Amino acid sequence: MRALLTLFLLGHLFCPLRTEALTIVVDFKDPGSTQSSDLAGGIVETFDIAAYGFLEAERPTLYNSILTELRRDFYDIPTMGVNPASVIPDGQQLDIDFVIGDIGSAPSNGDSEYYYVQVGDAVSAPSPNTLGQALGPVVRDSNGNHPFFVANATVLASVFTDNINGLCCLTPSGILSSGDLTASTHAVNGTLAHEIGHLVSLEHMDVAGSITPNGLDPLMGTGAIDLLPQQRLVDREFSFSGFNSEDGGAMLTPISQLVGALGTRAAPAAAVPEPATFALAATGLFGVLLLGRRRRR
Secondary structure (H helix, E strand, O other), X not given: OHHHHHHHHHHHHHOOEOXXXXXEEEEEOOOOOOOEEOOOOOEEEOOOHHHHOOOHHHHHXXXXXXXXXXXXXXXXXXXXOOOOOOOOOOOEEEOEEEEEOOOOOOOOOOOOOEEEEEEXXXXXXXXXXXXXXXXXXXXXXXXXXXXXXXXXXOEEEEEEHHHHHHHHOOOOOOHHHOOOHHHHHHHHHHHHHHHHHHHOOOOOEOOOOOEOXXXXXXXXXXXXXXXXXXXXXXXXXXXXXXXXXXXXXEEEOHXXXXXXXXXXXXXXXXXXXXXXXXXXXXXXHHHHHHHHHHHHO
């Protein structure tokens, strides 16, 4: 506790408000990769995708599916124009980036501030029921500060894929051993997004009473309160509001907190067809209509 307090004080002395985006590098542990440890002592090794029912050739497909879902969780939060409860301006998204990479290597997007989250089977975890762990809020607090003195390129969180599989396969279907891409994506990404949420200031919350944009279960839900294993197999999302029974029922506003922690930036514009494409489409439509008229005659 004294060591954490010292880190906290040092963080406020030497780590001022951060204004640039940060990148989270997700290191999915491949066969032959060395074991690695996070800052809290969690150690992981190769992500055994065969236990999930996947062939080795399907590893990139599973990884990319999880990363895509992670990005959706952080980028596809409704804006004010879509949902009045939102605090994200129209045309904006949270200012954070995610890439797949290896511990020890800089991210492929070239960002200067980045931290690692490791994803693989547990070598050392607090218990078989621990699905992931993270030190929070070491990357951002709810005001956008970098509150602890943590070096760039540090491994700050772990996702224990074998523990997730063991817990979720306690459900009657045993679906995570069947090669179900959707269920596996949601099960692993749910913990991944949850732990990253801790890194940027979010706390646990109850499923009961949580208000989410689309009525899904909250990503910051936990089995320590009321999240059931089978709820990990489907899509979840960050909440507008809810409560934390672990903290005396304190009210939480996770999406607002994410905006305070990360800030927002312009969202990529939707793809617009080139003028030639419009002309070609119009020409084709005119031809179809003309042909139809001729045939009706």
